Amino acid sequence: MNWRSLDDFLAMGGYGLYVWGSYGVTLAALAVEAWRVRQRLRTARAGLADFEDEEAPR
Template structure:
């Protein structure tokens, strides 16, 4: 496809809202998953440290 301007590219032939909206939702979900993974990792490390302290 060829676009005459940046506005045409963003509009995507009248479907821009759905195209860019799906990209936005996907990005938000990926970022949320990464954040949740980091939180779970921190919790796991804290539990491991607590278990190590109980062992000593």
């Protein structure tokens, strides 16, 4: 497919909203997943630190 302008490229032959919307939703899902992974890692590390403090010999 040949595009004559940036507008033609972004319109994607009439399917631009679907194509770019799909990219947007995918990017948003990946960003949320990365954020949640960081949260879970931080929570797991805090829990491990608490566990190690409780198990440390006194």
